[in-house]
Amino acid sequence: MTKKTDTILTHAGSNPHEYHGAVSVPVHRMSTVVFKSYAEFEEAEKTYEGAEMPDAPFAYGRVGTPTSAAFEDAIAAIEGAYKSLSTCSGLAAILTALTAFTAAGDHILMPDNCYGPNRRACEEVLRKYGVDVEYYPPLTKDITKLFKANTKLVFIEAPGSITFEISDIGAIVSAAKKAGIKVAMDNSWATPLFLKPLELGVDVSVMSATKYISGHSDAVLGVVSATPESWPAVKRAAIVLGLCAGSEELYLATRGLRTLHVRMERHQKSAFDIAQWLEKHPAVKRVLHPALPSCPGHDNWKKYYKGSSGTFGIVLKESRREKAAAMLDGMRVFRTGLSWGGFESLLFPKQPHTCRTAEPWNEDGFSLRLHIGLEDVGDLKDDLEAGFGRLK
Ligand SMILES: *Cc1c(COP(=O)(O)O)cnc(C)c1O
Secondary structure: OOOOOHHHHHOOOOOOOHOOOOOOOOOOOOOOOOOOOOHHHHHHHHHHHOOOOOOOOOOOOOHOOOOHHHHHHHHHHHOOOOOOEOOHHHHHHHHHHHHHHOOOOOOEEOOOOOHHHHHHHHHHHHHHHHHHEEEEEEOOOHHHHHHOEEEEEEEEEEOOOOOOOOOOOOHHHHHHHHHHOOEEEEEEOOOHHHHHHHHHOOEEEEEOOOOOOOOOOOOOEEEEEOOOOOHHHHHHHHHHHOOOOOOOHHHHHHHHHHOHEEEEEEEHHHHHHHHHHHOOOOOEEEOOOOOOOOOOOHHHHHHHOOOOOOOEEEEEOOHHHHHHHHHHOEEEEEEOOOOOOOOEEEEHHHHHHHHHHOOOOOOOOOOOEEEOOOOOOOHHHHHHHHHHHHOO
Protein backbone atom coordinates (compact mmCIF):
# COMPACT_ATOMS: atom_id res chain seq x y z
CA MET A 1 0.00 0.00 0.00
CA THR A 2 1.49 3.35 -0.97
CA LYS A 3 0.51 5.79 1.75
CA LYS A 4 -0.35 9.45 1.23
CA THR A 5 1.65 12.14 2.98
CA ASP A 6 -0.98 12.79 5.69
CA THR A 7 -0.90 9.14 6.68
CA ILE A 8 2.90 9.03 6.63
CA LEU A 9 3.06 12.11 8.87
CA THR A 10 0.77 10.49 11.40
CA HIS A 11 2.80 7.31 11.83
CA ALA A 12 6.32 7.63 10.36
CA GLY A 13 9.23 6.85 12.65
CA SER A 14 7.02 5.21 15.28
CA ASN A 15 7.28 1.49 16.11
CA PRO A 16 5.11 1.13 19.26
CA HIS A 17 5.79 -2.54 19.88
CA GLU A 18 9.50 -1.89 20.18
CA TYR A 19 8.73 0.27 23.23
CA HIS A 20 5.98 -1.46 25.19
CA GLY A 21 3.18 -0.31 22.89
CA ALA A 22 3.66 3.42 23.54
CA VAL A 23 2.45 5.42 20.56
CA SER A 24 4.95 8.24 21.02
CA VAL A 25 8.65 7.85 20.24
CA PRO A 26 10.75 7.60 23.45
CA VAL A 27 13.41 10.21 24.25
CA HIS A 28 16.74 8.40 24.43
CA ARG A 29 19.08 10.54 26.49
CA MET A 30 22.21 8.81 25.45
CA SER A 31 25.86 9.44 24.94
CA THR A 32 27.52 6.18 25.98
CA VAL A 33 26.50 2.90 24.40
CA VAL A 34 27.88 -0.28 25.96
CA PHE A 35 28.55 -3.48 24.08
CA LYS A 36 27.96 -7.09 24.99
CA SER A 37 31.22 -8.22 23.42
CA TYR A 38 34.40 -7.03 21.77
CA ALA A 39 33.03 -8.29 18.44
CA GLU A 40 29.96 -6.07 18.84
CA PHE A 41 32.21 -3.14 19.74
CA GLU A 42 34.23 -3.69 16.55
CA GLU A 43 30.99 -3.72 14.56
CA ALA A 44 29.89 -0.41 16.09
CA GLU A 45 33.26 1.22 15.44
CA LYS A 46 32.64 0.69 11.73
CA THR A 47 30.18 3.59 12.05
CA TYR A 48 33.16 5.82 11.40
CA GLU A 49 34.50 3.82 8.47
CA GLY A 50 33.69 3.77 4.79
CA ALA A 51 32.14 6.45 2.68
CA GLU A 52 28.62 6.01 3.95
CA MET A 53 29.32 5.45 7.65
CA PRO A 54 26.81 2.62 8.14
CA ASP A 55 23.95 3.52 10.50
CA ALA A 56 23.53 0.47 12.65
CA PRO A 57 24.31 -0.41 15.34
CA PHE A 58 24.18 2.70 17.49
CA ALA A 59 27.69 3.44 18.69
CA TYR A 60 27.71 6.82 20.43
CA GLY A 61 25.12 9.55 21.05
CA ARG A 62 26.63 12.06 18.66
CA VAL A 63 26.42 9.75 15.66
CA GLY A 64 22.78 8.76 16.11
CA THR A 65 20.22 7.51 18.63
CA PRO A 66 16.86 5.75 18.29
CA THR A 67 15.25 9.19 18.83
CA SER A 68 17.16 10.81 15.96
CA ALA A 69 16.56 7.78 13.73
CA ALA A 70 12.77 8.03 14.27
CA PHE A 71 12.71 11.70 13.26
CA GLU A 72 15.05 11.16 10.32
CA ASP A 73 13.04 8.21 8.98
CA ALA A 74 9.87 10.31 9.12
CA ILE A 75 11.46 13.27 7.31
CA ALA A 76 13.02 11.02 4.64
CA ALA A 77 9.57 9.52 4.03
CA ILE A 78 7.87 12.89 3.46
CA GLU A 79 10.78 14.45 1.53
CA GLY A 80 11.04 11.40 -0.73
CA ALA A 81 14.72 11.23 0.22
CA TYR A 82 17.10 8.29 0.31
CA LYS A 83 17.97 9.31 3.89
CA SER A 84 17.79 12.33 6.17
CA LEU A 85 20.01 13.53 8.97
CA SER A 86 19.13 15.79 11.89
CA THR A 87 21.36 18.66 13.00
CA CYS A 88 21.38 21.03 15.98
CA SER A 89 19.89 23.91 13.93
CA GLY A 90 18.70 24.84 10.47
CA LEU A 91 21.88 26.82 10.01
CA ALA A 92 23.94 23.70 10.83
CA ALA A 93 21.91 21.81 8.21
CA ILE A 94 22.81 24.46 5.63
CA LEU A 95 26.48 24.30 6.62
CA THR A 96 26.39 20.52 6.29
CA ALA A 97 25.26 20.86 2.67
CA LEU A 98 27.73 23.67 1.92
CA THR A 99 30.77 21.95 3.42
CA ALA A 100 29.87 18.49 2.07
CA PHE A 101 30.44 19.59 -1.53
CA THR A 102 33.08 22.33 -1.35
CA ALA A 103 36.80 22.68 -0.73
CA ALA A 104 39.35 25.48 -0.99
CA GLY A 105 39.52 26.79 -4.56
CA ASP A 106 35.87 25.97 -5.39
CA HIS A 107 33.24 28.49 -6.46
CA ILE A 108 29.63 28.40 -5.24
CA LEU A 109 26.51 30.36 -6.18
CA MET A 110 24.24 31.62 -3.41
CA PRO A 111 20.96 33.47 -3.97
CA ASP A 112 21.13 37.17 -3.14
CA ASN A 113 17.97 36.85 -1.01
CA CYS A 114 19.19 33.97 1.17
CA TYR A 115 18.65 33.73 4.93
CA GLY A 116 20.92 36.32 6.58
CA PRO A 117 22.87 34.01 8.93
CA ASN A 118 23.47 31.67 5.97
CA ARG A 119 25.11 34.57 4.13
CA ARG A 120 27.14 35.43 7.21
CA ALA A 121 28.37 31.83 7.47
CA CYS A 122 29.39 31.93 3.79
CA GLU A 123 31.32 35.14 4.37
CA GLU A 124 32.92 34.24 7.69
CA VAL A 125 33.50 30.49 7.31
CA LEU A 126 33.49 29.36 3.67
CA ARG A 127 35.36 32.37 2.34
CA LYS A 128 37.89 32.06 5.17
CA TYR A 129 38.60 28.48 4.07
CA GLY A 130 39.12 29.46 0.45
CA VAL A 131 35.69 28.99 -1.14
CA ASP A 132 34.74 31.71 -3.62
CA VAL A 133 31.14 32.68 -2.78
CA GLU A 134 29.18 34.58 -5.42
CA TYR A 135 25.61 35.86 -5.01
CA TYR A 136 23.16 35.57 -7.93
CA PRO A 137 19.90 37.41 -8.61
CA PRO A 138 17.22 34.91 -7.49
CA LEU A 139 15.10 35.51 -10.62
CA THR A 140 18.01 35.10 -13.03
CA LYS A 141 16.91 33.74 -16.40
CA ASP A 142 20.26 32.16 -17.15
CA ILE A 143 22.29 30.78 -14.27
CA THR A 144 24.64 29.09 -16.77
CA LYS A 145 26.28 32.45 -17.45
CA LEU A 146 27.55 32.45 -13.87
CA PHE A 147 29.04 28.95 -13.97
CA LYS A 148 32.82 28.76 -13.82
CA ALA A 149 35.10 25.77 -14.31
CA ASN A 150 35.37 25.46 -10.52
CA THR A 151 31.65 25.93 -9.66
CA LYS A 152 30.67 23.05 -7.37
CA LEU A 153 27.32 24.03 -5.89
CA VAL A 154 24.26 26.20 -6.52
CA PHE A 155 22.11 26.96 -3.51
CA ILE A 156 18.42 27.82 -3.85
CA GLU A 157 16.22 29.41 -1.24
CA ALA A 158 12.65 29.87 -2.43
CA PRO A 159 10.91 31.96 -1.52
CA GLY A 160 13.82 34.14 -0.43
CA SER A 161 14.01 35.33 3.15
CA ILE A 162 12.36 38.76 3.61
CA THR A 163 11.75 39.49 -0.11
CA PHE A 164 10.00 36.26 -1.12
CA GLU A 165 11.06 35.91 -4.77
CA ILE A 166 10.47 32.41 -6.14
CA SER A 167 13.34 31.15 -8.30
CA ASP A 168 12.88 28.91 -11.33
CA ILE A 169 13.95 25.75 -9.53
CA GLY A 170 13.59 23.50 -12.58
CA ALA A 171 15.69 25.76 -14.80
CA ILE A 172 18.48 26.03 -12.21
CA VAL A 173 18.47 22.26 -11.66
CA SER A 174 18.66 21.41 -15.36
CA ALA A 175 21.45 23.93 -16.01
CA ALA A 176 23.42 22.61 -13.01
CA LYS A 177 22.91 18.96 -13.97
CA LYS A 178 24.30 19.61 -17.46
CA ALA A 179 27.39 21.15 -15.91
CA GLY A 180 27.81 18.47 -13.23
CA ILE A 181 27.13 20.95 -10.41
CA LYS A 182 25.28 19.99 -7.20
CA VAL A 183 22.12 21.82 -6.18
CA ALA A 184 21.07 22.28 -2.55
CA MET A 185 17.84 23.97 -1.51
CA ASP A 186 16.43 25.52 1.67
CA ASN A 187 12.88 24.13 1.90
CA SER A 188 11.95 25.57 5.32
CA TRP A 189 9.12 27.78 4.02
CA ALA A 190 7.16 25.25 1.98
CA THR A 191 7.97 22.07 3.90
CA PRO A 192 7.65 18.79 1.95
CA LEU A 193 3.87 19.22 2.10
CA PHE A 194 4.02 21.98 -0.51
CA LEU A 195 7.32 21.23 -2.27
CA LYS A 196 9.52 18.16 -2.57
CA PRO A 197 12.83 19.52 -3.92
CA LEU A 198 14.38 16.09 -4.53
CA GLU A 199 11.52 15.24 -6.91
CA LEU A 200 12.54 18.31 -8.94
CA GLY A 201 16.11 17.02 -9.21
CA VAL A 202 17.64 18.94 -6.29
CA ASP A 203 20.43 16.86 -4.71
CA VAL A 204 20.13 18.00 -1.10
CA SER A 205 17.16 19.57 0.70
CA VAL A 206 17.72 21.37 4.01
CA MET A 207 15.16 22.66 6.46
CA SER A 208 15.07 24.60 9.65
CA ALA A 209 12.83 22.20 11.61
CA THR A 210 12.69 25.02 14.16
CA LYS A 211 9.95 26.54 12.01
CA TYR A 212 6.86 24.66 10.76
CA ILE A 213 8.11 21.12 11.49
CA SER A 214 8.32 21.67 15.27
CA GLY A 215 5.64 24.33 14.99
CA HIS A 216 5.52 25.43 18.63
CA SER A 217 8.42 27.89 18.97
CA ASP A 218 10.06 25.75 21.62
CA ALA A 219 12.86 23.90 19.80
CA VAL A 220 15.82 24.67 17.52
CA LEU A 221 16.60 21.89 15.04
CA GLY A 222 17.63 21.28 11.45
CA VAL A 223 17.47 18.44 8.96
CA VAL A 224 19.26 17.56 5.71
CA SER A 225 17.81 15.12 3.18
CA ALA A 226 19.68 13.68 0.23
CA THR A 227 19.59 11.44 -2.82
CA PRO A 228 21.57 8.16 -2.72
CA GLU A 229 24.45 9.77 -4.68
CA SER A 230 24.74 12.78 -2.37
CA TRP A 231 24.06 11.05 0.93
CA PRO A 232 27.60 9.79 1.79
CA ALA A 233 29.13 13.28 1.54
CA VAL A 234 26.27 14.83 3.54
CA LYS A 235 26.49 12.26 6.29
CA ARG A 236 30.27 12.51 6.57
CA ALA A 237 30.09 16.31 6.78
CA ALA A 238 27.52 16.34 9.59
CA ILE A 239 29.21 13.60 11.59
CA VAL A 240 32.76 14.84 11.18
CA LEU A 241 31.66 18.36 12.21
CA GLY A 242 29.63 17.02 15.18
CA LEU A 243 26.45 18.88 14.26
CA CYS A 244 24.09 16.47 16.04
CA ALA A 245 20.67 17.38 17.43
CA GLY A 246 19.50 17.10 21.05
CA SER A 247 17.06 14.36 22.07
CA GLU A 248 14.41 16.69 23.50
CA GLU A 249 14.34 18.76 20.31
CA LEU A 250 14.09 15.63 18.19
CA TYR A 251 11.17 14.44 20.27
CA LEU A 252 9.37 17.79 19.97
CA ALA A 253 9.90 17.93 16.20
CA THR A 254 8.65 14.34 15.75
CA ARG A 255 5.59 15.32 17.77
CA GLY A 256 5.20 18.42 15.59
CA LEU A 257 5.12 16.25 12.46
CA ARG A 258 1.91 14.57 13.63
CA THR A 259 -0.06 17.81 13.19
CA LEU A 260 2.01 19.49 10.44
CA HIS A 261 -0.60 18.98 7.69
CA VAL A 262 -3.44 20.36 9.82
CA ARG A 263 -1.41 23.40 10.90
CA MET A 264 -0.14 24.14 7.39
CA GLU A 265 -3.65 24.08 5.98
CA ARG A 266 -4.72 26.72 8.50
CA HIS A 267 -1.54 28.83 8.14
CA GLN A 268 -2.06 28.80 4.36
CA LYS A 269 -5.74 29.80 4.50
CA SER A 270 -5.34 32.58 7.08
CA ALA A 271 -2.17 34.03 5.57
CA PHE A 272 -3.60 34.15 2.05
CA ASP A 273 -6.79 35.79 3.32
CA ILE A 274 -4.77 38.45 5.17
CA ALA A 275 -2.39 38.96 2.22
CA GLN A 276 -5.32 39.63 -0.13
CA TRP A 277 -6.82 42.06 2.41
CA LEU A 278 -3.46 43.84 2.80
CA GLU A 279 -3.06 44.19 -0.96
CA LYS A 280 -6.10 46.49 -0.96
CA HIS A 281 -5.11 48.38 2.20
CA PRO A 282 -4.15 52.04 1.72
CA ALA A 283 -1.27 51.85 4.25
CA VAL A 284 0.42 49.05 2.29
CA LYS A 285 2.58 49.61 -0.77
CA ARG A 286 3.45 46.02 -1.65
CA VAL A 287 2.54 42.54 -0.50
CA LEU A 288 5.19 39.88 -1.11
CA HIS A 289 3.18 36.68 -0.93
CA PRO A 290 4.18 33.88 -3.37
CA ALA A 291 0.54 32.94 -4.08
CA LEU A 292 -0.33 36.48 -5.22
CA PRO A 293 0.29 37.27 -8.92
CA SER A 294 2.11 40.47 -7.85
CA CYS A 295 4.88 38.48 -6.11
CA PRO A 296 8.13 38.30 -8.11
CA GLY A 297 8.41 34.74 -9.39
CA HIS A 298 4.72 33.93 -8.82
CA ASP A 299 4.67 31.86 -12.03
CA ASN A 300 7.40 29.67 -10.59
CA TRP A 301 5.33 29.21 -7.45
CA LYS A 302 2.38 28.11 -9.57
CA LYS A 303 4.57 25.76 -11.55
CA TYR A 304 6.32 24.00 -8.69
CA TYR A 305 4.41 24.41 -5.41
CA LYS A 306 1.33 22.69 -4.02
CA GLY A 307 0.56 25.46 -1.54
CA SER A 308 1.80 28.43 0.42
CA SER A 309 2.58 28.66 4.11
CA GLY A 310 1.89 31.40 6.65
CA THR A 311 4.94 33.60 6.11
CA PHE A 312 5.12 36.56 3.74
CA GLY A 313 6.31 40.16 3.51
CA ILE A 314 4.85 43.61 3.16
CA VAL A 315 6.30 47.01 2.36
CA LEU A 316 4.49 49.92 4.00
CA LYS A 317 4.03 53.30 2.36
CA GLU A 318 5.43 54.74 5.57
CA SER A 319 9.21 54.59 5.89
CA ARG A 320 9.95 56.42 9.14
CA ARG A 321 11.34 54.34 12.00
CA GLU A 322 9.36 56.13 14.75
CA LYS A 323 6.06 55.51 12.98
CA ALA A 324 6.88 51.84 12.48
CA ALA A 325 7.89 51.62 16.16
CA ALA A 326 4.50 53.05 17.19
CA MET A 327 2.78 50.44 15.05
CA LEU A 328 4.82 47.55 16.43
CA ASP A 329 4.80 48.60 20.07
CA GLY A 330 1.02 48.82 20.29
CA MET A 331 0.17 45.42 18.77
CA ARG A 332 -2.19 43.32 20.91
CA VAL A 333 -2.08 39.93 19.17
CA PHE A 334 0.98 40.02 16.88
CA ARG A 335 4.29 40.14 18.68
CA THR A 336 7.63 41.37 17.38
CA GLY A 337 10.23 38.64 17.10
CA LEU A 338 12.62 36.62 14.96
CA SER A 339 11.61 33.30 13.48
CA TRP A 340 8.27 32.01 12.17
CA GLY A 341 6.44 28.70 11.78
CA GLY A 342 5.03 28.53 15.31
CA PHE A 343 1.37 28.62 16.35
CA GLU A 344 1.55 32.34 17.12
CA SER A 345 1.57 35.36 14.83
CA LEU A 346 4.75 37.41 14.60
CA LEU A 347 6.02 40.57 12.96
CA PHE A 348 9.68 40.85 12.01
CA PRO A 349 10.89 44.31 10.98
CA LYS A 350 13.80 43.79 8.60
CA GLN A 351 15.03 46.20 5.93
CA PRO A 352 16.56 44.27 3.00
CA HIS A 353 18.74 47.15 1.75
CA THR A 354 21.87 46.09 3.61
CA CYS A 355 21.73 42.36 2.98
CA ARG A 356 21.92 42.32 -0.82
CA THR A 357 24.82 42.75 -3.21
CA ALA A 358 23.88 41.21 -6.58
CA GLU A 359 20.65 43.15 -6.97
CA PRO A 360 19.96 46.24 -4.86
CA TRP A 361 16.67 46.55 -2.96
CA ASN A 362 15.20 49.89 -3.97
CA GLU A 363 11.91 50.07 -2.05
CA ASP A 364 11.92 52.99 0.33
CA GLY A 365 8.94 51.86 2.48
CA PHE A 366 9.35 50.06 5.80
CA SER A 367 9.53 46.26 5.34
CA LEU A 368 7.89 43.78 7.67
CA ARG A 369 7.77 40.01 7.54
CA LEU A 370 4.50 38.57 8.84
CA HIS A 371 3.99 35.11 10.20
CA ILE A 372 0.30 34.30 10.43
CA GLY A 373 -0.34 31.93 13.30
CA LEU A 374 -3.41 29.96 14.28
CA GLU A 375 -5.39 32.82 15.86
CA ASP A 376 -8.75 34.10 14.60
CA VAL A 377 -8.23 35.92 11.29
CA GLY A 378 -10.64 38.71 12.24
CA ASP A 379 -8.66 39.43 15.41
CA LEU A 380 -5.43 39.54 13.39
CA LYS A 381 -6.90 41.99 10.87
CA ASP A 382 -8.26 44.18 13.68
CA ASP A 383 -4.81 44.22 15.28
CA LEU A 384 -3.15 45.20 11.97
CA GLU A 385 -5.81 47.82 11.23
CA ALA A 386 -5.23 49.46 14.62
CA GLY A 387 -1.49 49.25 13.97
CA PHE A 388 -1.81 51.03 10.62
CA GLY A 389 -3.80 53.68 12.48
CA ARG A 390 -0.74 54.38 14.61
CA LEU A 391 1.30 55.14 11.46
CA LYS A 392 -0.73 58.29 10.92
C1 LIG B 1 15.34 30.27 10.46
C2 LIG B 1 15.85 29.89 9.13
C3 LIG B 1 16.99 29.09 9.00
C4 LIG B 1 17.86 28.71 10.16
O1 LIG B 1 17.22 27.88 11.05
P1 LIG B 1 17.66 27.74 12.58
O2 LIG B 1 16.95 26.50 12.97
O3 LIG B 1 17.18 28.98 13.26
O4 LIG B 1 19.14 27.62 12.60
C5 LIG B 1 17.36 28.69 7.73
N1 LIG B 1 16.68 29.06 6.65
C6 LIG B 1 15.59 29.85 6.74
C7 LIG B 1 14.88 30.24 5.49
C8 LIG B 1 15.16 30.31 7.98
O5 LIG B 1 14.12 31.13 8.05
